[in-house]
Amino acid sequence: MYPRQTTQTVLRALDEQAAVVLLGPRQVGKTTLALAIAEERAANYLDLEREADRAVLGEADLYLDEQAGKLVILDEVQQMPGLFATLRGQIDARRRKGLRTGQFLLLGSASNVLLNQSAESLAGRVRYVEMPPLQVDEVGADRLNDLWLRGGFPDSFQAASDRASLTWREDFLRTYLERDIPALGPRIPVATLRRFWTMLAHTQGGLLNAAALAEGLGVSGQTVGRYLDLLVDLMLVRRLMPWHENVGKRLVKSPKVYVRDSGLVHALLGLGTLEALLGHPVVGGSWEGFCVEALIAAAPAGTEPYFYRTSAGAELDLILxxxxxxxxxxxxxxxxxxxxxxxxxxxxEDIKASRKILIYAGTREVPAGEETRAMPLATAIALLRGL
Incomplete structure (x- = not known):
């Protein structure tokens, strides 16, 4: 196991709040992290995708009353949306008895579903933590190219070979398309959604062009928006919004779109080796997306990410x-x-930047002119972690 930065974030949150919701795509390591925490604290774990564990919560209040004083971990909690009202009552009852923190750790892989379910019931009682895939400072800067090629899903990154890693990611994509997405309700043809996902990979880091995507798929622009919302909700795609605060500038208003894990980009395009990736037109967009995700993950909680582009050619890949x-x-x-x-x-100058940074493929931090520092990705991550 690699030590995960998210572990300390979750532990701090449990020490400060009654309930913590840990968000992240499937197979990113949420359950492994939760079980590791359960070994350190008195805790009970239930996987709500298992019929037997859901049956335990048939009389939820009776079961949870018995667990007072213990951490209750509920995996894939979006499977039982009616549970959130019960959790609110439990948290309030325990507060009256002096039990204020560390009561529930809720895991889920569909962010908007969970946010909507919990927002009303658990307002003021919950903290949200997103768990990203493996990061450079977790696996070591010497594995940077492996992490970029294979992506950060632990089973993909730790596979015995590049071929085995690619096979794992192909199976992951198939499982999402054939099982996980239909389980959420939307009836989308598997081949259509796979093609849409692949089209996003081909244009990694490009401006969203819903009309072109709709034409390529033979669907409406509204349908493209629905597909995109679904993949964003599952934390598999990022919609990076444009900076919007410069009055008088002709700013690009379309978001940029990234498949969030670089390994999935490469699997969707059939790129199984570093040599194949370096020779492919997507290499620049793939590297940009890989860095964008790493920098956002390392930034302090509450950081807002944007990009900037004007019709006159002024451009920034990422604003934090x-x-x-x-x-x-x-x-x-x-x-x-x-x-x-x-x-x-x-x-x-337009955005009145406090700090200017170039992330490049060199190994040292050097000046890059006009109060700008050029640095490797690992150095920038360490800088953000230290804030």
Whole structure:
């Protein structure tokens, strides 16, 4: 097991709040993390995809009354949406007895479903933590290219070979398309959704063009929006919104779209080796998406991510607006030569950036002109973790 940064985040949250919701796609390591926490604390674990465990909660209040003082871990909690009202009553009753924190750890793989289910019932009683795939500082900077190629799902990253890793990711995609997505309710032809996902991989990091996607799939723009919402909800795709605060500038208003795990990008495109990836047109978009996800995951809780682009050519790959009000301007390039365009500096001035960073493929942090630092991805992650 690799030590996960999310573990400490969850433990702190349990020490401060009655309930914690741990969000993340399937197979990202949520259950492994929860069971590790259960070994450190008095806890009971239930997997609500198992009929027997759901039956235990047939009389939920009776069961949960017996568990007072213990951490109750409920996996795939979105399977029992009616449970949230019961949890609210339990939390309030325990508060009256002086039990205020560390009562429930809820795991789920559909963010909007869980947020909607819990928002009303558990308002003021819950904290949300998102668990990303494995990160560079968890596996070591010497495994950077492996992590980029294979992605951060633990079973994919730790596979015995690149071929075995690719096979795991192909099986993962098939399971999502054939079982997990239909289980959420939407009836979408498997072949259509697979094609849509693959089209997103081909245009990794590009502006959303719903009309072009709709034409390619033979569906309406509204249907494309529904497909995209579904993959975003499952935390498999990111919709990165444009910065919108510069009055008088002609800003791009469409979001950028990324398949969030680089390994899934490569599986959708059939790229099983680093050599195949480096020779493919998606290499730049893949590297950008890999870095964007890593930087957002490392940023402090409450950080807001954006990108910036104007019709005049000013552009930033990533903007991080920190909880303390600082604005970081970040450019990402798969190059060993730390050079920046005039458009980067113009964009940084437009947004009044507090810090300007170039993520590049070199191994050292060096100046890149006009108060800009060029640095490897691992250095930038360490900088964000230290905030």
């Amino acid at each position: 607006r920190m909880p303390n009000g600082e604005v970081w301007a970040i450019e990402i390039k798969r190059t060993t030569a730390p050079k920046l365009s005039r458009g980067f500096h113009n964009a940084s």
